Amino acid sequence: MEFYELHPVNPQIRFINKAIDVLHNGGIVIFPTDTYYGIGCDLYNKEGIEKLLAIKNETNTKLFSFIFSDFKDISKYAKVSDYAFKIMKKLLPGPYTFILPAAKEVPKKLWSKRKTVGIRMPEHNVCKLLVAGLANPIVSTSTTNRLGDPIVDPNEIKNVFNSQVDLMLASSNLIAEPSTVIDLSGDEPVIVREGAGDISIFQ
Numbered sequence: 001m002e003f004y005e006l007h008p009v010n011p012q013i014r015f016i017n018k019a020i021d022v023l024h025n026g027g028i029v030i031f032p033t034d035t036y037y038g039i040g041c042d043l044y045n046k047e048g049i050e051k052l053l054a055i056k057n058e059t060n061t062k063l064f065s066f067i068f069s070d071f072k073d074i075s076k077y078a079k080v081s082d083y084a085f086k087i088m089k090k091l092l093p094g095p096y097t098f099i100l101p102a103a104k105e106v107p108k109k110l111w112s113k114r115k116t117v118g119i120r121m122p123e124h125n126v127c128k129l130l131v132a133g134l135a136n137p138i139v140s141t142s143t144t145n146r147l148g149d150p151i152v153d154p155n156e157i158k159n160v161f162n163s164q165v166d167l168m169l170a171s172s173n174l175i176a177e178p179s180t181v182i183d184l185s186g187d188e189p190v191i192v193r194e195g196a197g198d199i200s201i202f203q
Contacts, residue, residue: 002167003158008032011126011171019167020133027166028052030143030157031130033122034095035179035196036150037157038067039165040140043077049107049139055164056141064110065097065118067138069131076105077137078117084184087201093123095175095196099183110139116185126171142178152176 002022004015019029026047030039039055041048043066056064066077071089074080078100080088088098102110102117110117120140122128131138143151143161151157154170161168180197183190191199 001158001162001165003170004168005154005170006032006126008171009125011129011169013129015169016126016129016133019130019169022166023048023134023138026051028055028164029130029138030161030165030168031127031138032124032169032171032174033067033120033127033140033179034093034124035122035175035177036142036152037154037174038065038122038127038138038140039143039161040064040067040138042134043106043137043139049110051164052139052141053109055161063118064139064141065120066106067120067122067127067131067140069121069128071121073137074119075103077103078106078119079103081184083189087182087184087189088119088121090201091197092121093128095122095177095179096120097179097181099181099185099192101185114185116183118181120179124171126169130169150176150178 023042026045041052098119178195180195181192
C-alpha cells in the first residue's frame with residue numbers, strides 16, 4: 001500500500017492525483033471523511049467494485065455509501081423527492097448519510113435489500129478534492145476490523161488493509177464518530193442513527 005499524509009485544509013494535490021489514478025485503474029483507496037476513514041473505489045470500475053465487495057465480506061462492514069463532491073449528479077443515482085432535496089441542501093456537505101431509493105444507474109449488486117442507496121457528501125477537503133478530481137462518485141464503506149468495529153488510527157488501518165488496498169490518504173483531525181443516518185426514502189424523514197450530524201431541524 002502506498003501511504004501519504006496530507007494536510008487536512010490544504011492537501012497536497014500531487015498525492016490526491018495519485019489516488020485518482022489508482023481509482024481510474026480499478027484500485028482501492030482509503031481516504032478521510034468528516035467522520036471515519038472511508039475505503040472505496042470508482043463507481044464505474046467493475047474491477048474495483050469486485051475488490052471492494054471482497055473486502056466488505058472479509059471485514060463484515062455495513063452497506064456501501066456513494067460519495068459526491070456536489071449536488072449536480074445525485075439524481076442520476078438516487079430518486080430524490082422535493083422534500084428530500086430541501087433537507088439535503090440544508091445539511092450537506094456534512095456528516096450525514098441519506099438513504100434514498102436507488103436509481104437505475106446504480107449497479108444492482110450495490111443496492112440494499114430495500115432497493116435503496118446511501119448518499120454522502122463529507123465536509124473534508126481531501127475527500128471533496130478526490131471525488132471532484134475523479135469526476136465519478138466513490139463507492140465507499142468505513143474502515144472496520146473483522147468484528148465490524150471502526151478503525152480510526154491511520155497506522156492501524158495501514159496494518160489491517162495493507163495487502164488489500166492500493167493507496168491510503170491519511171489526514172489528522174477526524175472526529176471519529178459515525179455519520180448521522182437519515183432515511184428519506186419514504187414520505188417523512190426517519191432518523192436511523194444519531195451520529196456526528198445535528199438533527200435539531202427534525203425536532
